[in-house]
Amino acid sequence: MRGIDSVIRTIAHVLAGILAVWIVMDLLDANRANTLVDWFHTAADWLAAWSIGLFDVSQHTLQVLLDYGIPAVVYVVIADLVARRTVAR
Template sequence: MAARRQRGPSTVATLINLVGFALAAILVGHIVFTLFGWGENQELVSTVADAADFLSLFFPGLLDAGNPTLQLLADYGLAAAFWVLVMGVAAKIFG
């Protein structure tokens, strides 16, 4: 009897998950840059902020935290979790 070979995730699923984590990393990077007060006059910080604003979709202002730090975490943290979740589901479907 031939041994059954265990299959791991497909390449497509791996790439989809990688994209999801990259999008979440941009959003988390924006949170870190903002919390540590890195100025937007730096090119990297400005580029990440622009990308995070685009990727945050409808999440900014969805919840009212009352505290600016918590508001930042809620807005962009929920968006990061959303992208990881959506890409994880897409990886399951296509992988």
């Protein structure tokens, strides 16, 4: 069962990575007309749909970090817990 926990963690890290890349792109004001930027924006919006607007702050940087950073952390933490339970069995 050692391989399953690695797969679970890898998937979570890829999802968190997509969110992290979008955070950087947004904060650096990447060109949203670019296809790659649009892909990351669409993927990040889908992954973070449940957390966008969870907290309402006036500063854009903090808003982006909360909207997309919270789900990135949650995905990694949940995947770690699930992977540990998988290995424990």
